[in-house]
Amino acid sequence: MKRVTLKDVAKTCGYSVNCVSRALMDADDIATTTKQRIKQIAEEMGYVPHMSASILRKGNSNRIGILCDNLLNPFYSVITNYMQWRFVEKGYTFVTFYTTRQLFGTDDVKQIVASDVDGLICFLGPDADATAMLKKFNLPTVILGRKSDDFDSVVLDNFKGGYIITQRLIDSGRRNIVYIGENNIIDCSLDRGEGYLKAMKENNLTPVSFCAYERGSYENVVEQMVKDNIPFDAIFCFNDFGAYVVMDRLAEMGIYDKSIAGFDEIRKELRFYGKVDTVGYDKQSFAQKAVDMLFERIRRSNIGQPKMVVEDVYLV
Amino acid sequence: MKRVTLKDVAKTCGYSVNCVSRALMDADDIATTTKQRIKQIAEEMGYVPHMSASILRKGNSNRIGILCDNLLNPFYSVITNYMQWRFVEKGYTFVTFYTTRQLFGTDDVKQIVASDVDGLICFLGPDADATAMLKKFNLPTVILGRKSDDFDSVVLDNFKGGYIITQRLIDSGRRNIVYIGENNIIDCSLDRGEGYLKAMKENNLTPVSFCAYERGSYENVVEQMVKDNIPFDAIFCFNDFGAYVVMDRLAEMGIYDKSIAGFDEIRKELRFYGKVDTVGYDKQSFAQKAVDMLFERIRRSNIGQPKMVVEDVYLV
DNA sequence: TTGAAAGCGCTAACAC
DNA sequence: GTGTTAGCGCTTTCAA
Numbered sequence: 001m002k003r004v005t006l007k008d009v010a011k012t013c014g015y016s017v018n019c020v021s022r023a024l025m026d027a028d029d030i031a032t033t034t035k036q037r038i039k040q041i042a043e044e045m046g047y048v049p050h051m052s053a054s055i056l057r058k059g060n061s062n063r064i065g066i067l068c069d070n071l072l073n074p075f076y077s078v079i080t081n082y083m084q085w086r087f088v089e090k091g092y093t094f095v096t097f098y099t100t101r102q103l104f105g106t107d108d109v110k111q112i113v114a115s116d117v118d119g120l121i122c123f124l125g126p127d128a129d130a131t132a133m134l135k136k137f138n139l140p141t142v143i144l145g146r147k148s149d150d151f152d153s154v155v156l157d158n159f160k161g162g163y164i165i166t167q168r169l170i171d172s173g174r175r176n177i178v179y180i181g182e183n184n185i186i187d188c189s190l191d192r193g194e195g196y197l198k199a200m201k202e203n204n205l206t207p208v209s210f211c212a213y214e215r216g217s218y219e220n221v222v223e224q225m226v227k228d229n230i231p232f233d234a235i236f237c238f239n240d241f242g243a244y245v246v247m248d249r250l251a252e253m254g255i256y257d258k259s260i261a262g263f264d265e266i267r268k269e270l271r272f273y274g275k276v277d278t279v280g281y282d283k284q285s286f287a288q289k290a291v292d293m294l295f296e297r298i299r300r301s302n303i304g305q306p307k308m309v310v311e312d313v314y315l316v
Numbered sequence: 317m318k319r320v321t322l323k324d325v326a327k328t329c330g331y332s333v334n335c336v337s338r339a340l341m342d343a344d345d346i347a348t349t350t351k352q353r354i355k356q357i358a359e360e361m362g363y364v365p366h367m368s369a370s371i372l373r374k375g376n377s378n379r380i381g382i383l384c385d386n387l388l389n390p391f392y393s394v395i396t397n398y399m400q401w402r403f404v405e406k407g408y409t410f411v412t413f414y415t416t417r418q419l420f421g422t423d424d425v426k427q428i429v430a431s432d433v434d435g436l437i438c439f440l441g442p443d444a445d446a447t448a449m450l451k452k453f454n455l456p457t458v459i460l461g462r463k464s465d466d467f468d469s470v471v472l473d474n475f476k477g478g479y480i481i482t483q484r485l486i487d488s489g490r491r492n493i494v495y496i497g498e499n500n501i502i503d504c505s506l507d508r509g510e511g512y513l514k515a516m517k518e519n520n521l522t523p524v525s526f527c528a529y530e531r532g533s534y535e536n537v538v539e540q541m542v543k544d545n546i547p548f549d550a551i552f553c554f555n556d557f558g559a560y561v562v563m564d565r566l567a568e569m570g571i572y573d574k575s576i577a578g579f580d581e582i583r584k585e586l587r588f589y590g591k592v593d594t595v596g597y598d599k600q601s602f603a604q605k606a607v608d609m610l611f612e613r614i615r616r617s618n619i620g621q622p623k624m625v626v627e628d629v630y631l632v
Numbered sequence: 633t634t635g636a637a638a639g640c641g642c643t644a645a646c647a648c
Numbered sequence: 649g650t651g652t653t654a655g656c657g658c659t660t661t662c663a664a
Contacts, residue, residue, distance in 0.1 A: 001454055001617070003429070005641060016651045021643060031649060046452055048429045052368040052377070053641035056656050061368070071397045072585060074390045081387045084414070095411050098400070113319070113364045136362055138317055248589045269388060273564045274589035301317070321657055332635045337659060345633060369657035372640050635664075640657105647652075 004047045013041045024049075055116050064094045064294065065117035067108065069124045071098055075239065076123055078269045079144070082287035083121070090295060092118075102185055103127040113137055119294045125186075126150075140297035144290045147187045152297060153308045154290045158188045161279040161313040162195025165236055165261050168277060168315055170203050174234035174259055177205065180221050180246070182238040183213035189238050192263060196236055212238065218245040226253060234259035240266040243276040265316045280316040320363045329357045340365075371432050380410045380610065381433035383424065385440045387414055391555070392439055394585045395460070398603035399437070406611060408434075418501055419443040429453055435610045441502075442466075456613035460606045463503045468613060469624045470606045474504045477595040477629040478511025481552055481577050484593060484631055486519050490550035490575055493521065496537050496562070498554040499529035505554050508579065512552055528554065534561040542569060550575035556582040559592040581632045596632040 006024075010017045015038060023030045023038040024047075055061045064087060068076045080096070087094055095115060099108045104122065106129045112120060119140040126134060131150050134141055143153040162179075169177050179196040182189040193209055200207040208230065210221045218237065225232060235258060237243040243262030250258060265280030266272075289309055297303075322340075326333045331354060339346045339354040340363075371377045380403060384392045396412070403410050411431060415424045420438065422445045428436060435456040442450060447466050450457055459469040478495075485493050495512045498505040509525055516523040524546065526537045534553065541548060551574060553559040559578030566574060581596030582588075605625055613619075 001434070001456075003453065003641095006643095007641075017641090018643080018652075019650055021641095022650090025643085029649060034649080046449065048426050048453075050372065050432065050641050051430045052371040052432050053656090054643075055368040056366065056372055056640095056658085057642045057644080059656070071393055071400065072390070074388070074393065074586070077387055077390065077393060084387065110364050114367045116366065116368050118317070133362065137319065137364075140317075244589045245587050248587060251589070270390070271561050271564060272588045272590075273560045273567065319657095322659095323657075333657090334636075334659080335634055337657095338634090341659085347633060350633080366657050369640090370659075372642085372656095373658045373660080375640070633664105636662090638659105638661085640659090642656090643654105644656105645652105645654085648650085 003050070004042075004045045005050070006047075009038070009042045009045055009047050012045065013038055060118050061116045062092045063115075063117050064092050065097055065112045065115065065120045066094050067097045067099065067104060067112065067120060067122045067124065069099055069101065069104075071096075073241070074270055075241070075264060075266065078266070079123075079283060079287050081269075082284050083291050086288055086291040090291075099124070101127075102183070103130070105130050106133050109133045109137075109139075113139060119298050121290055121294060122146075138301060140294055140301060142290050142294045142297070144286075145188060147308065148306060150306060152293045152306050154286060154293065154311060155308060156188065156281055156286070156311050157313050158191035159195040159198075161263055162192035162197075162236070163199045164195075164313075164315050165263070165277060165279050166196045166199035169234045169236065169259055169261060170199060170205070172259065175205055176208075176232045177234040177236060178225065178230070178232045179207065179209045180218060180235060180237045180242060181209060181211050182242070184211055192236075192238060208232070212242060218242045219249045222246050222249045222253075226255070232258065234261065236261045237263070239263045240276060240278055243278070244272060244274065247274060247276065278316045279313050281311050281313045286311045319366070320358075320361045321366070322363075325354070325358045325361055325363050328361065329354055376434050377432045378408050379431075379433050380408050381413055381428045381431065381436045382410050383413045383415065383420060383428065383436060383438045383440065385415055385417065385420075387412075389557070390586055391557070391580060391582065394582070395439075395599060395603050397585075398600050399607050402604055402607040406607075415440070417443075418499070419446070421446050422449050425449045425453075425455075429455060435614050437606055437610060438462075454617060456610055456617060458606050458610045458613070460602075461504055463624065464622060466622060468609045468622050470602060470609065470627060471624060472504065472597055472602070472627050473629050474507035475511040475514075477579060478508035478513075478552070479515050480511075480629075480631050481579070481593060481595050482512045482515035485550045485552065485575055485577060486515060486521070488575065491521055492524075492548045493550040493552060494541065494546070494548045495523065495525045496534060496551060496553045496558060497525060497527050498558070500527055508552075508554060524548070528558060534558045535565045538562050538565045538569075542571070548574065550577065552577045553579070555579045556592060556594055559594070560588060560590065563590060563592065594632045595629050597627050597629045602627045 006017045006020050010020045023035045109130050122143050125146045141151045181193050212218045215221045240262035243260045247260045261277040263279045265278045322333045322336050326336045339351045425446050438459050441462045457467045497509050528534045531537045556578035559576045563576045577593035579595045581594045
C-alpha cells in the first residue's frame with residue numbers, strides 16, 4: 001500500500017509542497033496555468049490525499065457518525081439513505097457505528113469521538129454517563145426518533161399515530177385490538193401505546209398490550225396469545241417489521257382473519273409481499289430535518305437549549 | 317469539540333508524552349504502578365485517542381472498507397453483519413462506501429484510498445481503470461459474490477443454484493418456467509441463468525428469460541409478461557427480493573397460482589410475510605471466507621495470484 | 633524504566 | 649504568485 005504524497009508531486013513538478021497543496025485545493029492565489037499543470041501531474045502520478053493527515057491538521061473531518069443498534073434493521077438503512085443525499089450535497093461523508101445496547105454508553109461515545117467525526121446522529125438514546133460525556137466533548141448531536149431533554153431531536157407524532165391507526169381498526173369493525181410494543185423503555189413505543197389506549201378508551205374497548213422485548217420476540221407474543229386463548233381480531237404492532245412477523249406467524253398457524261397494523265409505511269421504500277395497515281410520514285423530510293439540525297449545531301456550536309421538532313404522521 | 321490530548325495527560329500526571337502513550341498501549345517496559353496511575357488520570361480527564369493522528373503515524377488504520385451499490389439492499393446488511401463479528405474479533409472496524417454504478421470506478425477507489433483503509437471488500441466489481449488503480453496502490457481487495465481475474469474473490473455456486481431450483485420447480489410439475497435475471501453484466505445473474513437453462517434443456521422445456529435491469533424493474537417484467545400473454549406457471553428470480561416483488565405484483569393482479577422461486581434464503585435473517593422456494597448457503601461461512609482472505613492479503617501483501625473460493629449452495 | 637527528538641502528510645500563517 | 653516554517657497528536661527510534 002504505497003501512496004503518492006504532496007511531497008512526491010512537489011518534487012516532480014518543481015513547486016513547493018505548499019504550492020501543490022493550494023493548487024489542488026483551488027486556492028485563488030495560484031496562477032491558473034500552474035494549477036492546471038500541478039493538477040495534471042498529480043493525477044498522472046496517482047495522487048490521493050491522506051484524509052487522516054488533513055483531518056489532523058484541519059481539526060475537522062467533514063464526517064458524520066451515525067449510531068444504530070442493529071445493522072439488520074432495514075428501517076435504519078432507509079433513513080440513512082435519505083440522509084446520505086443531504087450529506088453529499090453538503091460535502092460530508094458518514095460512518096456507521098453500531099452498539100448492542102438499548103441505550104448507548106461511554107464506550108460507544110469514545111469510539112465515535114476517536115474517529116474524529118464532526119457530528120453524530122443517533123437512532124437510540126444515550127445513558128446518563130454517555131450524556132455527560134457527549135456534553136463534555138460538546139460534540140454536535142441529534143437524536144433521531146427518540147425524545148431527548150439533553151440534545152436536539154427529531155421525533156414523530158407517535159401518540160397521534162397510535163391513535164389514528166387504532167381508530168381505523170375500530171372503524172373497520174374490530175373490537176378486540178391488541179397492541180404489541182417494542183419494549184418499555186423507548187418513548188416512541190410507549191407513546192404509540194398511549195395513542196392506542198386513548199382510542200380504545202374513547203370507544204369503551206378493553207386495551208390489551210404486550211411487549212416484544214420482554215417476551216423475546218413478536219413471534220413469542222403471538223404464540224402465547226394463541227396458546228392463552230386471548231381473544232383478538234386485530235393487532236397493532238410497534239412497526240411494520242413486527243407486523244409482518246406477526247402476520248407470517250399467524251399464517252403459519254393457519255390464522256388469516258385478523259387485521260394487522262404497523263407503523264412506518266416501510267413498503268414505500270422496500271417492497272415486500274403482503275400489505276398491512278400502517279402509519280406513514282415523510283421520511284425524506286424526517287431525515288432532512290435531522291441532518292439540517294445537526295449542521296446548524298456544527299455551524300454554531302454554542303447556541304441555546306436543545307430543540308425538539310416533530311414530524312407529522314398520517315394514515316396510509 | 318475540545319479534546320484532551322496525550323500532552324494534556326502528560327502535563328497533569330508529570331510524565332512525558334511518550335511514557336503516557338506507552339502506558340495506555342500497555343507496553344511492557346512501563347512500571348505497572350505507573351501504568352495504573354496514568355490510565356486512571358487519562359480516564360478521569362476524559363482522554364480519547366485521536367485516531368487520525370495514530371493512523372498518520374502508524375501508517376495503518378485497522379479499518380476495512382466495504383463497497384456496495386445500494387444502501388437499501390438488506391442482503392448487504394445481512395452479509396455485512398456477519399462480517400462485522402469477524403472484524404471485531406480481529407480488532408478492526410469497517411466503513412461502508414457506496415457507489416451508484418454497476419462497476420465501481422477510479423473516483424470510488426480514490427475516495428476509499430483517501431480514507432486510509434487497510435483493505436477493501438466489494439459487493440461489486442471494478443471497471444478497467446479502477447482495477448488498474450487498485451493494483452497500483454496494491455490495496456488488499458476481496459470481491460464478494462462476483463468472479464474476478466484480478467482480485468481474490470468468494471463466490472457462490474450460482475450455476476448449481478440455478479440448476480437445482482429449476483429442477484425442483486420442474487419436479488413439482490411446473491413446465492412453463494421463466495427466469496428473471498438482474499442484468500446482463502454480472503456473472504452471478506448470468507450463471508444462475510445458465511443453470512436454469514441446463515435444467516430446462518435436460519427436460520425438453522423451452523426456456524424464457526427476462527432481465528429486470530433492462531426493463532426497469534421486476535414489476536415491469538411481470539406486467540409485461542401478463543400483458544403479452546406469455547404462458548408461465550412458475551418464475552425463478554435472481555434473488556428473493558425480486559421474488560417477493562414478483563409475488564406481490566402478481567397478487568395485486570389477482571394471480572395466486574404461480575410458483576415463485578428466488579435465491580439467498582433471506583428469510584433466515586429477515587423474516588417477511590410469505591414464503592418462496594429458494595437456494596440457501598451458509599452466509600456466515602461465506603462472509604467469513606471473504607474476511608479471512610482479506611486478512612491473509614493484508615498480512616502478506618505480495619503473495620501470488622488472485623484466488624477464487626466457492627461457497628456451496630443447497631435447496632431450501 | 634523513562635525522556636527527548638523526529639517525523640507521518642497535510643494546511644495555515646506569514647514572508648518574500 | 650510562490651516558498652518557508654510551524655505544528656496538528658501520535659508512535660517509534662534512540663539515549664539516558
